[in-house]
Amino acid sequence: MATEPLPDRRARGSAAAAVAWKDQVVRPRESEVADSAWPRLATPRLRVDSGSGQVTLRWDPVQGAAGYLVYRGSSPDRPFQVVDHGGGDLVRAVPGPSYADTTGRPGEPAWYAVAAVAAVDAPPGQMSRAAGGIPRASPTDDPVRVEVDASHVLGALPRPWRMVGSEHLSQLLYPKDDRGIDVGREFQDAFRLARRELGVTYVRAHAILHDELSVYRELDGQSAYDFSKIDAVYDALLGLGIRPVVELSFMPHDLARDPNQTVFHYQAIIAPPRDWERWRGLITAFATHLVDRYGLDEVSSWAFEVWNEANLGGFWSGSLSDYLRLYDETAAAVKSVSPKLRVGGPSSASGAWIGDLAAHAVKTGVPVDFLSTHIYGMLPVDVGATARDLGLRGVPVWWTEWGVNPRHFSAVNDAVFGAPFILHGMLSAMGRDQYLAYWVLSDHFEELGPPPRLFHGGFGLLTVGNLRKPRYWALRMLEMLGPERLALELEGDGGGSLLNALATRDGNGGLCVLVWNGTLDQSKVAGDRLLDRQVELRLRNLRTARYGVEHYRVDEAHSHVRRTWEAIGSPDWPDQAGWATLRSKDRLEELDPPREVASEAGQLALRFELPNPGVSLLRFSRRTPV
Template sequence: MQHDAKADWARSDWMGRIALRSDEEREFAFPDLDPPKEVSAVGGVGQVTIDWSPVDGAVGYLILRGAGEHGPLEPVDHHSGDVLSIPSPPYVDTTCTPGTPYRYAVASVPEVTTHGRPSHTVGAVPLTADGEAPDVTVTVDVVAEGTELQTPWVPMIGSERLSQLLCKDRTGNHEIGVELEEALWRMHDEIGVRTVRAHAIFHDDTHVIDGAGYDFSVVDAIYDKLLAIGLRPVVELGFMPRELASDPTKTVFEYGAIISPPASYQAWHDLVRALVLHLVDRYGLEEVLTWDFEVWNEANLEVFWSGTKAEWLQLYDVSAAAVKSVDVRLAVGGPSSAAAGWVDDLLAHAKRHGTPVDFVSTHTYGSPPLDVRASLERHGYGDARILWTEWGVTPRHFNPINDSVFAGVFLLRGMRSAAGRIDALSYWVASDHFEELGRPPRFLHGGFGLQTVGGLAKPRYHAMTLLSRLGPVELPVSYDGDGAGSLIEAWASRESDSNSYRDRDRDRQDDRHGDRHGTRHGTRGGDRHGDRHGDRLAVLLWNLTLDQSKANGASELTRRIRLQLPGVNPSWEATATTLAIGVGDLATAAAGLPDWPTAEQLADLAERTWLVSTPLELRDGAVELTVPMPSAVLVELTPRRG
């Protein structure tokens, strides 16, 4: 079978099975949560903002809408292709038709596959645009003591299977292994990422079974490269080695990863234990104690696990026992599930059988991650860490939205939502050198990567750099106006040389190699910490709806923002760094280029899509900006030079 035919088959197989969930039968009941109280809906230009009071025990909320006085209530679909529930209020609905009366209700969600009774309904009418952008006021308390700014993007990033670090093949005349390694260097050096989560450490191309024994030499070569960058692996235990599979014909992806249960669970236990023993012997126990061992990937989807839920739970038990047999302090977790599923299933099972769960991991796309702390508390695992080991704007391969400015601003909204309640929010993935459904067919193809083949920054990577420029002290923010706090959000920070919150970056400094690259494609201005000498304020503002039907922009959602900074030194200078359609926008800049641009064309694209800072006028302790949807602006204020 030729490569293109294999890729076509993999895509067809994927599309046919990706929506098929595995067993959702339970031996336990979810709580019957009360609906939210104090529900409100306020119509604005092109949008309705729905708000409510949180409910104890809810992992999220489902927004329901009906037209007219008596029409049925249906979930509001923001076209994510995945979970529609959101973790917390408010919610901005832009799928509505201006001038049409609607009724809204909100239902509490105890687990992603179910929801409770809807609240009482409230009415609202979205307004028609009149040509003037509505005003929003954002006020930052710059003199507040502040709190530590949480950074959920730092702990982890996703990647193509790491055996590709050793691959000398080329895509678009770019060597795969070299460029994947370069992309991971960049995530570490410029963004400060610490670990990498990837599939298939037991895939056939790592050759871990050698006759009657084991051979971890390929795994060693992979992890040696990763550790040399200064990154650590999240060891996802999967997929099934051919020699252990009960049915090696059950596969996923173009590269044929085997998804069947093992023929012998004892043989699987022995393989996992042998791997962990080998890693400890090679890298030292103190090093491996900092790694996480995750059991399988998305077994709650038929496309990733051909067995039953009971068989996967047995796989988890056996895997956890194997890891802990080497040292009980080693961290193991799961369910590594799609769409926030099977979290309660694993925790209920583990509680019943005494199986350890050091962290809970799950995935979702197209919405901010749900608040699974409620599930952990319900089952008595409140101390377990929460790792979203995959997250992104869409679960669909080859989707143009992956290359869009919308996706970059979506990343900001999700990271802000996750801050303080999630230990890691891992964007899927670092590079377009990614071949689950075949290698990239052209330069911009809607790939999952934050960086292209050729190493250019997409808007999502630019969003990461904007986040990395926030200071370590988070400041309080208040809002007023049309879409304030729902369509328009802000993340405000301060930095001072004397502030103890600088210690949050200490783990970034253990890299043995330092910053080896300096300034490269898509990031201008030298060291990513910039002018962090003395006091500095950084406020990241954005305008976004979750409604992906408006990914290419919606003029009626543009807002004029007055950013008020009472107490700021009036002599300071202000700058704005903008990410918007046409600014830092690789897809727009690359229009008309061939499928695979030349090296000269790539260099020109990098130059034309840098994020550049421009002066702002600070007047009466405020700056004013016009912010389209989708877009983001980083406003920085520093002492005037000279």
């Protein structure tokens, strides 16, 4: 069936709208898992190392812990305060077992303690013994040593970045807007880039049941379905080589308990269904239609996620029990079409309600094929441990939203700071969480209205016009790594906490080493010279050969197209000449020209400066035997 063009949305977003939106949305509901249900966790054993501009904390992992709270005080006597590095999320726990605190005043002593938590919304265990440290007020001349063993393969490199988040997918069908921007074409091009350069295979997006797509109506008291516009959306998406994680939201007007309860610029209805049988009928009909159109083998490779952030009052006007009923009805509907179809949740903000859904599933037997949740400004913690503590085991974890900051119109979203942040997060998730989906791919994002100017602090990895931001380049560098992960060791000031690394090899004798320097402390978005480091990279157990070396860099002076935009006067929307200038700088830049080096006795050594924030990718291509 032919579909009508989707409407052009002409309202503009603003920072004031972002503040109003945050006040509306961030009203968390508490977990109903009793404190007594959580295991008693061991007390961490804390070690503290002082460094230039930072203090690194290290501790032994605690069995059953989802994460750790880091406390700081001015003396070893309590009470301490939980360290807040300004990420903006409700969660304060870090994954551990190391953490670089850069929030202290250089030269001023501080005392630290750490406590394990079984869930982000569970009470903490006993704090460790306090240990003191002082962030030094002078730069360090000693390098951080990164030593890679080219013969020690740890296994296949996990790639949790291959799922991304997106604004509602109906934008794939949008016409040109009032500025002449072809939104639909640019949105499709963004997915083409993500597929080709980032390896993305899945996208999770809002509002597939929104009335914009005319999915559900009640005519003469009967349910009526029309999936033709969804077909157009999914046909376009699949044609780009990307599959959907079908977030089942928001509520169709005619099915809503209260259709006046809405969120976002596009008035998404957040109310529970007024008739559970009709909701179940809608989901059954929808899943049946998808299987009929695309085939069971194809749709069973997708996934159905139940709602979005129902633990926040701004996204769900019902209660926790209403959400669990929604989950039960939805899971039953999906599985009635085929047990091969995957369904999961709770799709919560801030890692919450994982325990509630896990306990509910253990009690009732409702299927949970994946656990999904979201976090911002923090690294992902081990919410799988939370589920296991309550008896739900063997369920993969999907972070279906994650980002450097929870606020749209935040300058950090366009800054270099986000590049090492992404790499810290992906390293934390590797081998533990199946997906860590960055939110979102494109600045074509309408929750608060269409973007008001080119660089506006938007969530996107790509701008309007698909210029690549530093966060995008971080993911591109990850995708450029080889298939086999190599063992490495880090030593020195901030090694393994502030500064970290990954190393890989390919089947042709080539190696890649990705090194980054970044703090979670968002008071340091513009950098801090005390946190700059020298890196001494050593490769050992190499084959004797000559190697071509390419050194790619993301920092304030490289692979940072916003600087070019500022140099041409920061126009809201560039003219044709401005776009040409910007596109000429939209590339992953090399720090040095390519060169050749020879291994000696199976070793290579290089030394380079790495600012904070900054990322280096070094590729070693084996050329000829020496």
